Amino acid sequence: MTAAALALRVASGLFGAMWLFAAAAKAADVLPAYEFTARVVPPGAATAAALGVAVALEAALGLGMLLGVLRGFVPTVLGLAAALAALWRVKTLHDGRVPCGCFSTFAEGTVDEAIVRNLVLAGIAAALALAAAASDRRQRGGTSPGGS
Amino acid sequence: MLRRGPFLWTCIALGCALGVVAGVRASAVEPHLSATTYRLMQPESFTVWTIQVAVRGGRPVERVSVEFPGDWVAGGPTYSGVVTPDQGAKFQVQVPNDAKRPWVFRMRQHGDAERTYEVDLEEAAK
Numbered sequence: 001m002t003a004a005a006l007a008l009r010v011a012s013g014l015f016g017a018m019w020l021f022a023a024a025a026k027a028a029d030v031l032p033a034y035e036f037t038a039r040v041v042p043p044g045a046a047t048a049a050a051l052g053v054a055v056a057l058e059a060a061l062g063l064g065m066l067l068g069v070l071r072g073f074v075p076t077v078l079g080l081a082a083a084l085a086a087l088w089r090v091k092t093l094h095d096g097r098v099p100c101g102c103f104s105t106f107a108e109g110t111v112d113e114a115i116v117r118n119l120v121l122a123g124i125a126a127a128l129a130l131a132a133a134a135s136d137r138r139q140r141g142g143t144s145p146g147g148s
Numbered sequence: 149m150l151r152r153g154p155f156l157w158t159c160i161a162l163g164c165a166l167g168v169v170a171g172v173r174a175s176a177v178e179p180h181l182s183a184t185t186y187r188l189m190q191p192e193s194f195t196v197w198t199i200q201v202a203v204r205g206g207r208p209v210e211r212v213s214v215e216f217p218g219d220w221v222a223g224g225p226t227y228s229g230v231v232t233p234d235q236g237a238k239f240q241v242q243v244p245n246d247a248k249r250p251w252v253f254r255m256r257q258h259g260d261a262e263r264t265y266e267v268d269l270e271e272a273a274k
């Protein structure tokens with residue numbers, strides 16, 4: 001395994017751990033995430049269902065990246081984009097200073113802070129996705145007949 | 149991008165399990181109140197306290213009322229009506245310094261889920 005491939009593997013593990021931690025934190029202490037979700041969809045059954053689906057997707061994405069089932073960073077970019085859309089909606093409808101509940105009470109932060117953090121993470125994930133695609137191309141070129 | 153195999157089903161099963169846990173716990177969330185108190189000033193004979201009431205649980209509460217012990221002097225509510233997660237309620241009270249401790253007042257949540265809370269001014273202080 002080349003150094004670049006190893007770095008991509010480590011980065012994938014770190015992003016996977018982040019998603020899994022976010023899902024587990026929300027399931028362990030559901031109130032902050034519930035309050036955030038209730039600002040996006042009507043409170044009650046709709047909020048509970050939306051939160052359940054979000055946690056399931058986060059957990060599956062995190063485990064998938066940690067166990068090597070999901071390769072690449074495109075799902076992470078899409079997940080962060082969806083989170084950013086929800087954060088932006090809350091910021092415009094309510095206030096950027098309300099708690100985001102992203103990691104529940106284990107790492108508290110406001111919607112404004114979460115938007116900045118997610119933009120940075122999405123930028124890193126997009127750069128890693130491009131690097132992974134370039135690495136794949138190089139590998140395919142190296143193993144194809146006649147390739148050097 | 150997706151590698152098929154037993155791990156794939158592990159991810160899906162564990163993801164769904166955690167999602168169900170979160171969904172079930174979220175469906176049990178009910179609106180409730182939390183109070184934070186601030187000691188404004190402390191002249192020789194009494195202490196002025198501000199009580200900031202916040203609504204937790206994502207839903208508004210029809211009305212919040214507070215009951216203070218008889219020897220306290222209520223400054224009256226500065227906000228009344230529907231109390232929302234974005235707009236809390238604020239009350240002020242003067243407590244004689246020789247009033248019997250603990251300095252506990254009663255807070256009521258009116259509406260669909262009526263509840264009563266007993267709050268210690270000093271324990272809830274920020």
